[in-house]
Amino acid sequence: MTPDLAPITAALTRVDDLVWEIPAAARPDMRVPARVFADAELIDAIRDDLSLWQLANVATLPGITGAAIAMPDIHQGYGFPVGTVAATVLPDGVISPGGVGYDINCGVRLLALDMDRRELGDAVAPLMAELARAVPAGTGRGGRVPLTADRLRAVLRNGAPEAVRMGLGRDDDLACTESGGRLGEGDPDAVSERAAARGRDQLGTLGSGNHFLELQHVTRITDRDAARAYGLRDGQVTVLIHTGSRGVGHQVCTDHVRLMDARLPAWGIDLPDRQLACAPASSPEGRAYLAAMACAANFAWANRQAIAHRVREAVAHVLGPRHADGVRQVYDVAHNVAKREEHGGAEVLVHRKGATRAFGPARAAELPPAYRHVGQPVFIPGSMGTASWVLAGADGSLDVSFGTACHGAGRRLSRGAARRRVTGAALRRELESRGIVVRCPTGAGLAEEAPFAYKDVDRVVDVVARAGIARTVARLEPLGVLKG
Amino acid sequence: MRRAGIARGGVETVIQRIDHPGELELRLGHATLPGVYREAVRALAREIGGGGDAAEERPVALDSTGPETLLADLLNEVLYLAEADGFLARDVIVDELADGRMRARLVGGRGTPRGLVKAATYHGLRVWHARGRWHATVVLDV
Numbered sequence: 001m002t003p004d005l006a007p008i009t010a011a012l013t014r015v016d017d018l019v020w021e022i023p024a025a026a027r028p029d030m031r032v033p034a035r036v037f038a039d040a041e042l043i044d045a046i047r048d049d050l051s052l053w054q055l056a057n058v059a060t061l062p063g064i065t066g067a068a069i070a071m072p073d074i075h076q077g078y079g080f081p082v083g084t085v086a087a088t089v090l091p092d093g094v095i096s097p098g099g100v101g102y103d104i105n106c107g108v109r110l111l112a113l114d115m116d117r118r119e120l121g122d123a124v125a126p127l128m129a130e131l132a133r134a135v136p137a138g139t140g141r142g143g144r145v146p147l148t149a150d151r152l153r154a155v156l157r158n159g160a161p162e163a164v165r166m167g168l169g170r171d172d173d174l175a176c177t178e179s180g181g182r183l184g185e186g187d188p189d190a191v192s193e194r195a196a197a198r199g200r201d202q203l204g205t206l207g208s209g210n211h212f213l214e215l216q217h218v219t220r221i222t223d224r225d226a227a228r229a230y231g232l233r234d235g236q237v238t239v240l241i242h243t244g245s246r247g248v249g250h251q252v253c254t255d256h257v258r259l260m261d262a263r264l265p266a267w268g269i270d271l272p273d274r275q276l277a278c279a280p281a282s283s284p285e286g287r288a289y290l291a292a293m294a295c296a297a298n299f300a301w302a303n304r305q306a307i308a309h310r311v312r313e314a315v316a317h318v319l320g321p322r323h324a325d326g327v328r329q330v331y332d333v334a335h336n337v338a339k340r341e342e343h344g345g346a347e348v349l350v351h352r353k354g355a356t357r358a359f360g361p362a363r364a365a366e367l368p369p370a371y372r373h374v375g376q377p378v379f380i381p382g383s384m385g386t387a388s389w390v391l392a393g394a395d396g397s398l399d400v401s402f403g404t405a406c407h408g409a410g411r412r413l414s415r416g417a418a419r420r421r422v423t424g425a426a427l428r429r430e431l432e433s434r435g436i437v438v439r440c441p442t443g444a445g446l447a448e449e450a451p452f453a454y455k456d457v458d459r460v461v462d463v464v465a466r467a468g469i470a471r472t473v474a475r476l477e478p479l480g481v482l483k484g
Numbered sequence: 485m486r487r488a489g490i491a492r493g494g495v496e497t498v499i500q501r502i503d504h505p506g507e508l509e510l511r512l513g514h515a516t517l518p519g520v521y522r523e524a525v526r527a528l529a530r531e532i533g534g535g536g537d538a539a540e541e542r543p544v545a546l547d548s549t550g551p552e553t554l555l556a557d558l559l560n561e562v563l564y565l566a567e568a569d570g571f572l573a574r575d576v577i578v579d580e581l582a583d584g585r586m587r588a589r590l591v592g593g594r595g596t597p598r599g600l601v602k603a604a605t606y607h608g609l610r611v612w613h614a615r616g617r618w619h620a621t622v623v624l625d626v
Contacts, residue, residue, distance in 0.1 A: 250603050251564065275607035416508075
């Protein structure tokens with residue numbers, strides 16, 4: 001049944017060059033406004049799908065405060081649009097699993113090598129080959145770190161620190177991971193047997209879809225001070241890892257959407273979209289989901305930790321152990337998660353679905369010491385074959401977006417539409433003609449991630465920067481890409 | 485959008501596959517309600533692979549709040565078995581169906597999922613009867 005978009009699109013008004021708003025009065029069930037960060041060109045694309053209607057739906061959640069906010073990379077999702085941040089007031093504001101998504105703690109980790117493009121020379125292809133061997137990618141690919149039931153429970157409870165205890169990485173990686181790679185409220189007893197079964201063989205795996213591992217180099221630095229703090233320099237070789245909690249997160253979300261949907265009548269909650277199924281955060285159902293979500297988030301951090309370890313092993317194999325020791329983690333950010341934070345003097349539950357925390361110096365206590373004077377790193381991957389950006393979180397984000405920035409370029413075309421426009425083989429040839437080494441087992445998977453399927457990442461980042469949410473630090477361009 | 489109108493034993497089925505930027509919508513139609521569930525499993529099998537010609541059966545017992553959530557539960561059962569057990573269902577035999585309760589057998593074989601489907605969502609989830617036919621819509625997160 002097609003939703004009635006007319007009241008929403010008619011009510012969309014321009015607040016300034018970068019902000020658009022649907023007032024709460026646009027629909028009787030909206031509790032707060034819906035607000036979009038976009039320039040004139042991006043808003044036209046946003047109007048083409050159901051994003052704005054879905055954003056207005058988010059504005060109906062019980063306990064929501066401020067506004068339902070969309071980043072410039074927003075696109076239609078299910079329940080929450082992708083690229084959204086929404087905060088509910090604790091203790092009784094709701095938690096909505098759909099506001100986190102199925103891929104709990106899908107996120108991005110950036111590693112920096114101790115060499116530049118020139119020094120890497122012609123080692124790109126052999127390094128990509130070794131990375132493809134070392135990091136399982138694709139659907140159904142088992143990991144190289146099989147977990148016993150007890151070890152899986154430990155990973156779910158402890159996250160990236162557990163992976164380090166297993167010998168997968170270094171302690172200094174944890175200091176440069178959001179939340180130290182662990183949410184403390186994780187309770188493995190809250191994770192279903194099904195979710196555990198799906199995750200048992202997936203630690204250290206990339207997955208498929210839009211997950212990838214990319215070898216890059218720094219091609220432009222726009223903030224020398226922040227780049228110096230992050231340890232980035234012109235021409236430096238980097239590795240960007242994009243993946244999440246795999247089947248653990250998918251099952252946790254499935255389990256709890258189901259549970260909460262069944263309980264909505266008991267709470268007297270009526271929602272415009274069942275995928276927004278929610279529960280008061282203080283309820284048993286709300287607490288159970290938060291405990292399970294934390295476990296899935298912990299699994300994702302452990303997953304990226306394990307993959308980072310494999311990157312170091314690959315570097316050791318191809319470039320030598322000295323360079324492997326020189327691989328340093330810049331940071332690791334989550335872009336599908338809900339976190340308890342303080343904003344505007346209130347404790348709130350911030351749902352970030354396809355959106356990245358972007359704390360500036362005002363939140364220094366939550367940042368690694370070396371980054372406190374510049375703000376946290378934020379990573380914005382572009383589409384495959386285009387550029388990615390490193391940003392620095394700005395204090396302005398606290399004023400306008402609950403300390404949140406975008407997470408990527410945002411899809412513009414469906415996977416099917418992308419496959420109809422280009423074959424995987426043609427896209428591979430085009431990327432390789434530009435010197436980019438491509439490792440992807442399926443042509444269809446490659447075609448789905450074609451650059452034209454995404455918005456212009458430079459434009460998305462420009463909006464975020466001009467809005468004072470984060471500032472640009474460095475632009476990274478690909479040398480090789482591994483995807484499932 | 486892709487549409488298939490397939491006559492099986494004189495019963496026309498309708499499957500529309502509509503892809504959106506971040507997900508895939510299935511629109512299904514069949515003369516019978518069990519037939520709608522069967523077409524949903526078959527449509528999902530086309531996305532993730534259907535276990536070849538093997539005829540292994542897996543019993544399924546689902547108790548849901550209604551026909552819509554039953555549809556999501558059935559498809560999520562297929563996804564769980566595919567990822568956790570390497571069992572790819574290509575069909576379902578519905579032995580018992582009453583409101584939100586289903587007892588059935590998934591038919592398929594061993595294999596690795598071909599495409600990524602994370603879950604059957606509750607977004608736009610509908611099952612309804614109109615003009616002498618059963619209809620359903622379900623959105624898959626891909």
